[in-house]
Amino acid sequence: MSGYSARFDWYSATFEQLDDGRVPASLALALGGTVSWGRGRLGYARCATIERQDETLARVFVGSARLGEVHVAVSGDACDRVVPLVRRLWPEHRVARADSAIDFKAEFEVIDAAALEFAKDRRLAFRLVTDSEDGATRYLGSPKSEVQVRVYKKTEQLRKMHPERAQEVAEGIVRVELQARPGSVVKASVASMTAEELWGLGAWTRDFAVEFLQVDAERVSTHFRVPSDWSRSLHWLGKQYGPLIRKRADEVGADVAITEVLDTLGMVGR
Numbered sequence: 001m002s003g004y005s006a007r008f009d010w011y012s013a014t015f016e017q018l019d020d021g022r023v024p025a026s027l028a029l030a031l032g033g034t035v036s037w038g039r040g041r042l043g044y045a046r047c048a049t050i051e052r053q054d055e056t057l058a059r060v061f062v063g064s065a066r067l068g069e070v071h072v073a074v075s076g077d078a079c080d081r082v083v084p085l086v087r088r089l090w091p092e093h094r095v096a097r098a099d100s101a102i103d104f105k106a107e108f109e110v111i112d113a114a115a116l117e118f119a120k121d122r123r124l125a126f127r128l129v130t131d132s133e134d135g136a137t138r139y140l141g142s143p144k145s146e147v148q149v150r151v152y153k154k155t156e157q158l159r160k161m162h163p164e165r166a167q168e169v170a171e172g173i174v175r176v177e178l179q180a181r182p183g184s185v186v187k188a189s190v191a192s193m194t195a196e197e198l199w200g201l202g203a204w205t206r207d208f209a210v211e212f213l214q215v216d217a218e219r220v221s222t223h224f225r226v227p228s229d230w231s232r233s234l235h236w237l238g239k240q241y242g243p244l245i246r247k248r249a250d251e252v253g254a255d256v257a258i259t260e261v262l263d264t265l266g267m268v269g270r
Contacts, residue, residue: 006195008079009177010099013191014071015090020062023070023090024048030085033057044071058082071096087191094187100195101177108153111174112138115151118212122204133160140208147202150177176212178205 017023028035033052040047045063049056057078061071074082086093104111112128119126119140130136137152154175159166180201182190190198199209249257 006100006102008083008195009101010075011083012073012096013093015093016068017070020070024060095190097181099179100198104174106174108174147205148179
């Protein structure tokens, strides 16, 4: 199934490391990033976020009830750099979820029609979800199964998720994406599969890759860095309080307004 230009867009892996605190430090060192610690989830006590140049590269969850267990989650373009690194540093890991994505420059209606016909011919479960912002996602396969395919308007999804960077997103991108949540028997095997090989986990997803991905549409490469938590927070701070702060600055001057804001945050004189 080579030639489809598929890439990982989500990768979460679990493994054992005697000193679990060394995992985020090793990733940060190899990626030239920084580590910030916060509260964990997914049954883990703490979460380390690896960031570089205002981009979130990975999240590392540690402090499991199982001594030394570590869970690493990577999404978006960071997968291109982080997944090969995780595989090299900790090759014996178990994949909890992996998404294989292919982007097209095409009309969503054309791609969706082909996907719908495919699903009906094979009696697969399917549904279409739309929203008020012109977003649309076609789901193929049961959400309870190990594999599911999504066909969706990638341009609209990115602009909705990251309004602070909406102008960076190209028009007319449609994504075809396989989400795999492998069963316990194959979790370790998936750790060595390529993004293209991931489509072979299910009989119908293998057929989908062979038949559907021959659609006559231009394949494109999308690159969109996941903004850091700080960057997103600044965006929403500006959206919510920007007009009020600018009005105050017009009245008393920018320096006074800035001082008032910092004083409210208890940061004056620090």
